[in-house]
Amino acid sequence: MFNDADCLRILEEAMSTTADFAEVFQEVTESKSVSLLNGQVIRAATGFDSGTGIRLLAGTNSVYVYSSDNDLEVLLKLAKEAAAAIKGNDKGQIAALEQLCKTTKSQVLIDPMTTQKSEMVDFLRKSSDYALNYDPLITQVAGSIAASTRTARVINTRGVNKEDTTKRIRLSVETIATKGNEKQSGRVAPGTMRGYEFINEYPLIDKTRECCDTAIRMVNAGYAPSAKMPVILGNGFGGVIFHEACGHALEATAVGIKMSYFTDMLGQQIASPVVSARDNAQIDGEWGSYATDDEGNTSSDLLLIENGILKNYLIDELGSRRMNANPTGCARRQNYSYAPTSRMSNTYICNGESDPKDIIANTEYGLYATQMGGGSVDTSTGDFNFAVNEGFMVRNGKIAEPVRGATLIGKGQEILKNIDMVGNDLMLSAGMCGSVSGGVPVTVGQPTIRVSSILVGGREA
Amino acid sequence: MDIKTAEKFMEKLVKAGIDYGFEECEASFAQDSSMSIDILKGEVSSYENSATSTLSFRGLKNGQMGYCSTNILSDDSIDFLLKSAMENCEVLNDEDPQFIYCDEDNKNLYFSQTTEAFAKNTYKRFEELGLGLEKAILALDERIDAVDILSISCGTGPYLIINSKGLHSYRDTDGISLVASARAVDSDGSVKSGGHYWIGKDIDDFDQEKFLKKFKDNLIGKMGAKSVKAGSYKTILRNEAFQQFFMVFFGNFLATTMQRGLSLLADKEGTAIASEALTVKECPMLEKALTKIPFDDEGVLTTEKAIIDHGTFATALYDLKSAYKAGRESTGNGFRSGSAVSEMPTNLVVEAGEKDLDGLMEEVGEGIMLTDLSGLHAGVNAISGDFSLLCEGYLIESGKKGRPVEQITVAGNFYDVIKSIKSVGNDIINLPSGEGEFFTPSVFVGELAISGDDGDSGEGEEY
Numbered sequence: 001m002f003n004d005a006d007c008l009r010i011l012e013e014a015m016s017t018t019a020d021f022a023e024v025f026q027e028v029t030e031s032k033s034v035s036l037l038n039g040q041v042i043r044a045a046t047g048f049d050s051g052t053g054i055r056l057l058a059g060t061n062s063v064y065v066y067s068s069d070n071d072l073e074v075l076l077k078l079a080k081e082a083a084a085a086i087k088g089n090d091k092g093q094i095a096a097l098e099q100l101c102k103t104t105k106s107q108v109l110i111d112p113m114t115t116q117k118s119e120m121v122d123f124l125r126k127s128s129d130y131a132l133n134y135d136p137l138i139t140q141v142a143g144s145i146a147a148s149t150r151t152a153r154v155i156n157t158r159g160v161n162k163e164d165t166t167k168r169i170r171l172s173v174e175t176i177a178t179k180g181n182e183k184q185s186g187r188v189a190p191g192t193m194r195g196y197e198f199i200n201e202y203p204l205i206d207k208t209r210e211c212c213d214t215a216i217r218m219v220n221a222g223y224a225p226s227a228k229m230p231v232i233l234g235n236g237f238g239g240v241i242f243h244e245a246c247g248h249a250l251e252a253t254a255v256g257i258k259m260s261y262f263t264d265m266l267g268q269q270i271a272s273p274v275v276s277a278r279d280n281a282q283i284d285g286e287w288g289s290y291a292t293d294d295e296g297n298t299s300s301d302l303l304l305i306e307n308g309i310l311k312n313y314l315i316d317e318l319g320s321r322r323m324n325a326n327p328t329g330c331a332r333r334q335n336y337s338y339a340p341t342s343r344m345s346n347t348y349i350c351n352g353e354s355d356p357k358d359i360i361a362n363t364e365y366g367l368y369a370t371q372m373g374g375g376s377v378d379t380s381t382g383d384f385n386f387a388v389n390e391g392f393m394v395r396n397g398k399i400a401e402p403v404r405g406a407t408l409i410g411k412g413q414e415i416l417k418n419i420d421m422v423g424n425d426l427m428l429s430a431g432m433c434g435s436v437s438g439g440v441p442v443t444v445g446q447p448t449i450r451v452s453s454i455l456v457g458g459r460e461a
Numbered sequence: 462m463d464i465k466t467a468e469k470f471m472e473k474l475v476k477a478g479i480d481y482g483f484e485e486c487e488a489s490f491a492q493d494s495s496m497s498i499d500i501l502k503g504e505v506s507s508y509e510n511s512a513t514s515t516l517s518f519r520g521l522k523n524g525q526m527g528y529c530s531t532n533i534l535s536d537d538s539i540d541f542l543l544k545s546a547m548e549n550c551e552v553l554n555d556e557d558p559q560f561i562y563c564d565e566d567n568k569n570l571y572f573s574q575t576t577e578a579f580a581k582n583t584y585k586r587f588e589e590l591g592l593g594l595e596k597a598i599l600a601l602d603e604r605i606d607a608v609d610i611l612s613i614s615c616g617t618g619p620y621l622i623i624n625s626k627g628l629h630s631y632r633d634t635d636g637i638s639l640v641a642s643a644r645a646v647d648s649d650g651s652v653k654s655g656g657h658y659w660i661g662k663d664i665d666d667f668d669q670e671k672f673l674k675k676f677k678d679n680l681i682g683k684m685g686a687k688s689v690k691a692g693s694y695k696t697i698l699r700n701e702a703f704q705q706f707f708m709v710f711f712g713n714f715l716a717t718t719m720q721r722g723l724s725l726l727a728d729k730e731g732t733a734i735a736s737e738a739l740t741v742k743e744c745p746m747l748e749k750a751l752t753k754i755p756f757d758d759e760g761v762l763t764t765e766k767a768i769i770d771h772g773t774f775a776t777a778l779y780d781l782k783s784a785y786k787a788g789r790e791s792t793g794n795g796f797r798s799g800s801a802v803s804e805m806p807t808n809l810v811v812e813a814g815e816k817d818l819d820g821l822m823e824e825v826g827e828g829i830m831l832t833d834l835s836g837l838h839a840g841v842n843a844i845s846g847d848f849s850l851l852c853e854g855y856l857i858e859s860g861k862k863g864r865p866v867e868q869i870t871v872a873g874n875f876y877d878v879i880k881s882i883k884s885v886g887n888d889i890i891n892l893p894s895g896e897g898e899f900f901t902p903s904v905f906v907g908e909l910a911i912s913g914d915d916g917d918s919g920e921g922e923e924y
Contacts (some may be wrong), residue, residue: 046548176844199663226910
């Protein structure tokens with residue numbers, strides 16, 4: 001990492017023309033991973049990446065330059081180029097640097113970077129051995145553990161001088177069931193900002209069995225029907241619906257340029273009154289957390305929706321300039337090769353009052369999506385889509401046959417209004433979110449919820 | 462970091478690798494320099510300039526290949542790379558041997574395809590082009606509300622590979638891309654978004670008039686789109702949609718996927734898997750391609766070949782490891798993704814048929830033409846081939862393009878679709894894909910299941 005004096009020199013070079021703000025982001029990331037396929041260790045990798053990004057702002061005009069070469073002369077040259085490209089009116093000021101402040105939301109007892117890969121292999125092998133002997137239909141089992149330590153330093157012309165460290169570890173187990181030409185999978189992929197103790201405590205065999213059961217159920221399942229119907233979304237990763245259909249449309253990236261269907265709607269009813277939602281980056285040890293964002297702001301626990309009323313947007317520095325509002329500590333980037341922008345962290349629909357059992361019992365006919373795949377949304381039109389990895393039909397208030405191949409589609413702004421029951425079994429689930437500033441770790445979450453009507457695209461008419 | 466410095470470091474690293482105890486070892490260096498601007502509301506809202514590089518090392522010990530990568534080229538890095546790669550070798554127990562390769566007749570390859578035209582890619586030139594284009598887009602139709610995305614970028618990057626067997630080869634490329642997307646609001650308040658892209662090597666080749674025509678078609682053509690009644694429809698996947706569709710299942714044509722039992726195409730080489738109308742070739746040195754790839758990331762020469770030849774699965778793509786396992790030669794498709802090598806395609810070409818798009822629609826008569834598929838990362842089962850995807854497009858009525866459709870899903874199975882292809886068009890476009898580009902026309906794929914909601918209260922809503 002650079003010392004304060006070097007950073008100041010870069011800031012001075014960057015501010016030599018008409019920028020009103022400049023920021024140096026320096027990052028060092030170490031990573032390691034092992035992957036097993038059917039008990040064989042097929043991949044073991046180690047990586048080290050570091051680099052620096054320099055951002056200049058003049059109003060809403062931005063210039064971003066970055067390099068994996070951390071040589072001071074190289075960066076001074078880049079800063080000079082950036083200063084030549086920025087389009088402001090006046091020369092800005094540089095405030096005195098604060099004392100370096102180091103933060104973290106990781107809660108680590110055993111640092112995964114010191115854990116031997118052989119120990120990780122032994123752990124994953126237990127899952128392989130179990131799955132391959134579980135049922136003749138299970139033909140493949142893949143497992144991996146990936147750990148990383150990212151240290152990010154932010155220094156800017158307002159005097160900010162922060163360094164945030166995030167240590168993350170993620171486990172993945174995927175089993176595949178084969179029946180004739182059909183192959184279906186079951187998967188778990190928990191992630192955390194705790195240490196290797198998380199892996200040691202993980203109920204690996206129980207979870208491997210659940211993966212096998214899902215894969216077997218789905219390979220034996222018929223196709224989902226195609227129709228509009230009530231859909232019950234299971235807790236945990238079901239929250240991806242909120243992440244895609246609502247979360248992205250609340251980011252300043254979309255709202256700041258009035259490209260979101262939720263633009264200028266603060267204080268308005270955008271969801272059913274049973275819906276409240278938060279974006280909370282401050283949960284200790286949670287996969288999507290961080291103490292300081294990639295602009296040097298303290299992270300926040302933000303109320304997004306309260307009883308259906310829109311309360312807050314996710315705002316970064318550039319977004320704050322476009323929206324004339326304060327940043328909310330949500331600026332993130334995959335690494336130094338991206339300028340930061342507004343992103344989600346741990347985003348979830350809050351607990352409601354319904355017992356999940358009652359939600360099912362109150363549904364005459366519909367789809368119960370217990371495990372969701374990914375999805376995407378167009379934040380200007382609201383068009384979204386989600387894949388259902390494991391689903392069941394609900395008939396007469398009871399869970400009926402399993403179905404596969406379902407996709408849920410609709411308009412985000414409509415779906416939120418159609419949530420008519422919210423359970424009390426909130427759970428968070430780890431994932432990766434891709435957007436303009438790259439892939440960042442996030443959790444999605446929700447209790448069991450019911451949407452009164454969604455178009456289910458299946459293969460049976 | 463200049464390439465000469467990297468070259469010296471790599472030579473030192475490979476030598477040190479052998480001294481460290483690797484049986485064979487290899488270093489590769491990839492660099493990327495790029496510049497881009499974004500236009501928003503009559504201004505350059507963002508400018509980016511970058512130079513990044515990655516040094517990857519791999520070493521062979523007792524048949525296991527250990528990998529490690531870094532971006533710092535110092536003596537400390539040599540220790541880190543060798544130690545980490547050796548530790549990785551020790552933990553691996555892959556039953557399939559891996560190789561460091563050198564073909565004595567082709568061990569010092571040099572292939573530069575950077576162009577003098579690259580020097581035209583200045584901030585000023587991009588700014589002029591971008592601002593003019595934004596204005597022109599807004600002037601296309603009064604319903605166009607804003608240009609949300611307008612990004613112009615260019616990049617260039619050398620790739621150098623050196624190994625202990627004597628391989629020392631270099632290739633590079635450069636290119637420009639332009640992406641634009643706008644939003645249009647109809648009188649009833651409904652919003653549609655749409656756009657277009659361009660890729661090329663010379664900014665002077667950008668044809669704004671042609672671009673705008675297609676842009677307008679992609680955005681304004683969608684206005685007033687509605688869902689359709691669910692049912693089975695004769696379907697054309699327009700060129701972009703066919704590329705999206707084919708590439709999401711392309712992993713099934715890779716030897717490693719097949720050998721791991723994750724592709725239903727395993728053991729199908731030489732057999733009919735698709736309609737006779739379908740021929741897909743891989744052409745690494747295709748004349749019209751922006752990026753030509755003479756050798757892969759393992760130093761193996763690439764070759765032109767059919768992957769699907771008139772419906773017959775001619776060959777999978779192999780790298781050194783999967784080729785050895787299959788008892789055959791590598792097809793020159795070993796490319797680095799992350800730290801490891803795996804098979805990737807270079808330039809892919811779907812052979813054109815006789816008819817243009819109008820001809821295909823005439824053949825369909827009554828049906829649907831899909832122009833864009835969404836949620837490809839989620840709505841498919843890459844193994845079974847099942848898919849159910851949000852999509853949009855147009856109805857085909859009496860053999861002509863009809864009204865636009867949205868809020869529908871298309872479902873089916875990849876393997877069934879390629880078997881049921883009726884006709885391949887000749888309206889070839891090129892899109893960036895894999896290590897190169899994908900050249901494809903529109904394809905009439907037979908009947909597919911469409912789910913929609915035409916507003917009538919169907920049976921599904923009665924509960």
